[in-house]
Amino acid sequence: MYLVDSRSSNPAINVSVESFLLSNEVVDDTIVFFYQMEPSIGIGRFQNAYEEVNYPYVKEQGIPVIRRASGGGAMFSDPGQIAFCFITKDEGDTFGNFKEFTRPILDALHKMGATDAQLSGRNDLTIDGKKFSGNAMSVKDGRMFAHGTLMIDLDTDQLTKALNPSKEKLRSKGVKSVRSRVTNLRPYFSEQYQNATVEEIKNTILLYVFGVDSLDEIKRYELTEEDWGKINAFKAAVPDNPEWNYGKNPSFDLERQRKFDAGLVQVKFNVAHDKISAIRIFGDFFGKGSIEDVEQVLIDVPYNEEAIQNALESLDIPYYFGKIKIEELAQLIAF
Template sequence: MYYVKNERNGKEIHDPKLNLAIEYYLLNEVKLDESILLFYINNNSIIIGRNQNTYEEVNTTYVEENNIDVVRRFSGGGAVYHDMGVLCFCFITEDDGNSFRDFKRFTSPVIDALHQMGVNGAELKGRNDLVINDKKFSGNAMYSKNGRMTAHGTLMFDSEIDAVVKALKPKKHKLESKGIKSIRSRVTNIKPFLEHSYQCMNAKTFRDQLLLYLYDTDSKENVKEYVLTDKDWEKIDAFAAEYTDNWDWNYGKSPEFDMERSDRLSVGTVEVKMNVRKGNIDVIRIYGDFFGLGEIEDVEDELTNIPYTKEAITNALNKIDINKYFGSVDLSELVDLIY
């Protein structure tokens, strides 16, 4: 496995727009003979899931007043808060057809490393959360394209939890589904659970220690690296300009909708907004924190310009593989949400 440092001219990058651009550049264009590991630590930012409605996930007033970047990633899942106390990890590998949504495969090495540092209660719980004593310290997501995939996540090492609470706007039914009353009640940092000998670490030294555990070595000199070149950076900059540093990508224009439906389904939160004109679906947008392959626009296209009837919606969804786009969802629950 190759390790890639997110450094430019010897200086570590903390700009989330560039760090996400590095990640997707490695996924799309850098094909090595082994998988790739990337770590990065971002300045204060909110990273939005591919299919989420930015305005409804983010406390825009707080974000603007505190100069917090908002960047949309390419994978599904929910919004997460990043700061200098959060370590982000990313595994990039070939998609073998069986690994997508297999979060255990990619999080187990991280959990094992945490166990070695004394965090014995760390475990994978639910579809994609890492927890300590049922409190979440890591959210994970995946994205697959052209036979390659990235599995990435956050590790809340020593994050400002109050900022997390203020910056995000979780949906009420999402909180209720987990039997909790607030974000603060279900998140925690890793640092308090580490053995005493590790308490002096910050997120960067924690990253360095985690790197040694993942590579089973006592020295970083034994870690195989791929070093980003000037040509790599040209493409990374171009990618950032088109996507991660582009307002239309991160926020996007959202028309006014006549009808809105939102619920917590078996695959996560799914939200549908649409305009119905003369009995037909004129415009429809689908948002959510579900994990899917392909572009959700394919589903929206099938549902556009059809009668707003249960039969027509069912027939349209039967034309596509809904499990590809949403995960293992029942057709009936999806139809009931839309209709």
């Protein structure tokens, strides 16, 4: 494995570095990318930013909202949190295997005293039934990354104010609020880490992940000036683009949503002359394909379950949504 160091706590830069490493095989080995971020919100590739984020609050506070290339849900970050990313080849059966990529992180946390930390549900790391890490994945041209976060000293008050998760999602977790569902890790660490800085905790986790005694023993890949040219070009075109981060939010007459095992799916659409005339699909599911493909095949389809299911038969639905059946999606839309 090789470590890539981040030069910045700017979320747009770090998202761009991840995308660069996904698209460019700079070494023939797994890359580990750790970083911290200034206050910001990361939203999943398929989410509706206007519904996931408390927009008046984040605008007032100057908190940037950055859309990821990966699926999953919205997350608040600040310097009290550590972000980690593993970039590797896609072996064909690794996408969605959160157990494989969170194992080294959990092993490190166990050695640091947080012995009850575990992978829970689809993609969360929890301790005492509370979440301290959300994880997501993205795949492109035979390569993939798996990334996540670790709450060490995160400002949970600001997290609660900045995010606006759906009531459906909270109900599925059996909680009434974001605050009651999350926790920081520091109280669970052994005594020797109680006064460690977040940077020191990050470095300790790196030592355990790489299985070395000194940071000097870790193999590193130094991003070149040419690499940074590509990273900055991507940053200007994508995460710095408000249209990418927020997207368009047209009005729709009809809305359906359901929490599947694969994630929340929300469908907004219009029907004219008994046919679907416009449709947008949002959610925190993990899909590999562009959701616009699904939206496109549903335009002008008669608004009934059979016709919708027949239209969806032309697509590999798990490729776009994960483990959701065609008939389940058709039933949701035609409810």
